[in-house]
Amino acid sequence: MNTIMKKALTSLVFVLAFAVCSTAAFAGILKRPYLIYPGNNTTMEVLWQDTATETTNTISWGTDTTYSLGSTAVSENNSSANQHIYTITGLTPNTLYYYQVTADGNPADGVYGSGSFLTAPAANATSVQFIGLGDTRTQPNALDMVEAEVNKVVAANPSYQGLAIHDGDWVATDAETDWTNEWFSPNMADSIKFLSQVPVNGAKGNHEDDGGYSIYFPKYYPFPWTQVSQVGTKGSLPELNNFFWSFDYGPVHFTIVDQYSEQKTVNGQSGTSGPSVGSTQYNWLVSDLTAASNNPNTPWKVLIYHEPAWNSGTHTNNLYAQQIMDPLVKQYNVDVVYTGHSHNYTRCGVYSTQTTSDSIAPNVPYVTEGDSGAPNDTVDLTNTTTGSSQGWRHILLADETYSYMTFDVEGKTMTMKAWSVIQSNGAPVVGVTNTSTAPSYTSVTPTTSVPIETVVLNHFTDMTSQVSATTTGYGYNRVSKLYTTNLTITNNGPALTGNVDVALNGLVSGVTATAAIAKNNGLTPGITLTNATGQNNGAPMITASTSGLASGASITIPLTFSTTSGAAINFTPVILQE
Amino acid sequence: MKHIKIKLLIAAVFMFAATSAFADYSYNFSVNTSSVAGQPGYVDLMFNPGDNSLGSATATITNFNTDAALGAALLTGGATGVLPSTVSIVNNALNTNNPYNDDFQQVTFGQNMNFSLNLSGAAGNSFMLYFYDGTVSNSLLTNNLSSGIATEIDMTKNGAIVTNNSNQVTVSATPIPAAAYLFGSGLMGLVGIRRKMKN
Numbered sequence: 019m020n021t022i023m024k025k026a027l028t029s030l031v032f033v034l035a036f037a038v039c040s041t042a043a044f045a046g047i048l049k050r051p052y053l054i055y056p057g058n059n060t061t062m063e064v065l066w067q068d069t070a071t072e073t074t075n076t077i078s079w080g081t082d083t084t085y086s087l088g089s090t091a092v093s094e095n096n097s098s099a100n101q102h103i104y105t106i107t108g109l110t111p112n113t114l115y116y117y118q119v120t121a122d123g124n125p126a127d128g129v130y131g132s133g134s135f136l137t138a139p140a141a142n143a144t145s146v147q148f149i150g151l152g153d154t155r156t157q158p159n160a161l162d163m164v165e166a167e168v169n170k171v172v173a174a175n176p177s178y179q180g181l182a183i184h185d186g187d188w189v190a191t192d193a194e195t196d197w198t199n200e201w202f203s204p205n206m207a208d209s210i211k212f213l214s215q216v217p218v219n220g221a222k223g224n225h226e227d228d229g230g231y232s233i234y235f236p237k238y239y240p241f242p243w244t245q246v247s248q249v250g251t252k253g254s255l256p257e258l259n260n261f262f263w264s265f266d267y268g269p270v271h272f273t274i275v276d277q278y279s280e281q282k283t284v285n286g287q288s289g290t291s292g293p294s295v296g297s298t299q300y301n302w303l304v305s306d307l308t309a310a311s312n313n314p315n316t317p318w319k320v321l322i323y324h325e326p327a328w329n330s331g332t333h334t335n336n337l338y339a340q341q342i343m344d345p346l347v348k349q350y351n352v353d354v355v356y357t358g359h360s361h362n363y364t365r366c367g368v369y370s371t372q373t374t375s376d377s378i379a380p381n382v383p384y385v386t387e388g389d390s391g392a393p394n395d396t397v398d399l400t401n402t403t404t405g406s407s408q409g410w411r412h413i414l415l416a417d418e419t420y421s422y423m424t425f426d427v428e429g430k431t432m433t434m435k436a437w438s439v440i441q442s443n444g445a446p447v448v449g450v451t452n453t454s455t456a457p458s459y460t461s462v463t464p465t466t467s468v469p470i471e472t473v474v475l476n477h478f479t480d481m482t483s484q485v486s487a488t489t490t491g492y493g494y495n496r497v498s499k500l501y502t503t504n505l506t507i508t509n510n511g512p513a514l515t516g517n518v519d520v521a522l523n524g525l526v527s528g529v530t531a532t533a534a535i536a537k538n539n540g541l542t543p544g545i546t547l548t549n550a551t552g553q554n555n556g557a558p559m560i561t562a563s564t565s566g567l568a569s570g571a572s573i574t575i576p577l578t579f580s581t582t583s584g585a586a587i588n589f590t591p592v593i594l595q596e
Numbered sequence: 597m598k599h600i601k602i603k604l605l606i607a608a609v610f611m612f613a614a615t616s617a618f619a620d621y622s623y624n625f626s627v628n629t630s631s632v633a634g635q636p637g638y639v640d641l642m643f644n645p646g647d648n649s650l651g652s653a654t655a656t657i658t659n660f661n662t663d664a665a666l667g668a669a670l671l672t673g674g675a676t677g678v679l680p681s682t683v684s685i686v687n688n689a690l691n692t693n694n695p696y697n698d699d700f701q702q703v704t705f706g707q708n709m710n711f712s713l714n715l716s717g718a719a720g721n722s723f724m725l726y727f728y729d730g731t732v733s734n735s736l737l738t739n740n741l742s743s744g745i746a747t748e749i750d751m752t753k754n755g756a757i758v759t760n761n762s763n764q765v766t767v768s769a770t771p772i773p774a775a776a777y778l779f780g781s782g783l784m785g786l787v788g789i790r791r792k793m794k795n
Contacts, residue, residue, distance in 0.1 A: 167662040491722025494696045495744035502743040
């Protein structure tokens with residue numbers, strides 16, 4: 019080896035040593051990039067956290083992976099150690115963007131994460147899709163499994179990428195370690211991918227609560243709260259409360275309540291909390307729902323809070339939510355109440371044709387999505403005790419497998435689907451142990467999603483008061499084993515135009531409730547309208563006319579039913595004009 | 597004043613009888629079964645309430661005659677009697693133990709089948725006539741394979757409505773009993789008024 023060769027090799031060694039040293043100089047990533055939708059369709063908030071102080075981290079973004087639209091260095095967030103927050107502005111609504119976070123703007127020095135996001139649709143959009151999660155705490159491996167399924171949904175239909183809502187209990191406790199090892203676990207590749215591509219907006223749960231305030235929940239999810247208050251400090255971090263806020267996403271207005279900003283005892287129920295009538299949050303809530311009701315761009319209203327007014331156990335029904343929130347749900351025609359707390363999927367509700375002495379708002383689905391990772395809670399379909407917070411008496415359907423939801427708004431119709439995550443062979447997921455070091459569910463993979471139920475909500479006009487309906491006696495066809503009847507509707511009022519539908523309240527598609535629950539709800543389980551053309555809030559619906567119904571005119575349509583329960587067919591026709 | 601009241605009462609009685617939710621209807625059925633003659637099968641006479649049934653009602657089948665060979669009958673719910681004798685079917689409410697009210701009777705079809713039907717009682721109930729093959733795999737003598745019903749008569753507040761889905765079934769109303777009922781109920785009303793006036 020000659021001298022020149024030796025010098026060249028020596029130089030190369032030096033260069034390599036410098037390269038290694040310069041790479042090693044960067045701290046590394048502790049929480050890979052994740053997203054918050056700040057409620058503006060031209061912005062997106064990207065957050066990440068280093069393992070040590072760094073001031074050179076750079077975010078670049080664009081409409082493809084050349085990230086050519088913008089690039090900027092992002093220093094640490096002042097109050098949060100090693101955390102970086104950057105809000106990308108000037109974006110185009112309903113557009114897919116790609117972004118990359120690097121240590122110093124040079125990918126060769128370290129890529130801390132990359133992903134994509136979909137900006138929110140135009141304010142006057144009538145179509146939108148989003149994901150629903152809740153109670154993701156304690157089992158990051160189960161959460162990873164659920165989020166792997168959500169990633170499949172997003173891959174199949176990128177319009178779901180724009181938003182996920184969360185009803186609280188993100189992590190086991192409001193501690194740094196739980197945020198690091200659960201929600202942001204570095205070992206869960208599907209969770210990391212999910213967080214990198216779907217902004218998550220949501221409510222605080224009781225597990226993020228520390229005596230009415232939180233430290234790490236607002237550190238990692240600094241949503242644009244309406245009136246957040248600092249109640250003290252812990253180390254260098256502020257102790258905050260009043261995490262209530264709202265945002266619009268296309269035609270949907272989301273109102274998020276903090277049930278822990280005031281500690282209240284309602285009717286002696288221990289642990290019941292929430293803002294009282296006249297409090298700052300309550301007044302904001304009234305003002306927010308009023309504004310949303312008056313906004314023609316947001317015909318859909320979703321109310322999100324953690325502890326449900328109505329659920330299937332094991333937690334009690336929240337009396338505060340019943341007494342304070344239910345009247346507002348009725349007054350402002352909230353379309354969906356979205357909660358968690360109990361670790362299962364449950365839909366509670368009553369129909370306007372039923373009588374009930376309690377506060378539940380008729381025709382409103384009270385959804386509990388509390389099983390997106392937390393240990394499953396057994397549902398109780400038998401306790402129909404009235405007047406008790408433990409009387410889970412308004413259950414329409416309950417499922418205790420790991421789950422998530424998809425929402426699809428198309429004009430006057432919102433389709434909510436609850437999905438169960440099971441093994442591909444159809445068996446339930448078992449053996450998911452509580453670990454943050456490895457996704458133990460891989461022992462049961464591949465997994466798949468199967469629908470728990472589909473509920474369709476319609477913003478149609480109820481014309482029942484002016485349309486009478488009668489059925490003929492039921493026939494029974496021994497060949498088809500179907501019951502038949504003819505339903506005649508007569509318009510006793512002004513002419514109706516367009517599609518005229520009949521919803522058969524009392525027959526609830528897919529009801530799994532026990533006879534006790536069904537009886538308590540005045541519902542008929544196990545009966546299917548086999549010639550249904552649609553659905554209205556879980557009740558089968560059939561289009562009677564596509565060309566209106568003149569004043570004084572009648573129309574007769576055949577109805578056919580199958581029954582698995584043998585129960586009598588009993589329904590109340592509700593006439594809807596589309 | 598008294599005369600006006602009487603007239604009003606008489607008018608009310610007649611109106612009640614004419615449009616009452618409680619009425620009486622009679623029909624003659626004639627069924628041409630020649631297309632299935634010799635085949636084993638079933639005739640099914642069913643009488644059920646709808647959601648708007650206003651009370652009790654009864655379907656009575658009389659004068660049944662046929663050249664068919666009749667077999668065993670399966671009576672369910674409010675049905676009593678076996679063809680060719682009188683069959684009476686009460687509109688019992690449908691439930692798990694009483695999925696329908698019918699006389700489901702075995703038959704080897706002949707050339708024809710004739711009977712009289714009387715429907716009496718509250719509106720909101722329906723009589724249905726079905727025919728099946730021997731294995732109950734196919735509906736017979738009907739153009740409505742969805743419902744399987746050959747002929748249906750619905751008792752409504754505005755009268756009876758006949759829906760005949762069969763080319764082989766001829767059904768004709770026998771109006772005299774209904775008129776007699778109307779006349780009788782009116783007469784009863786008048787007698788009542790007369791008695792009231794005497795008192």
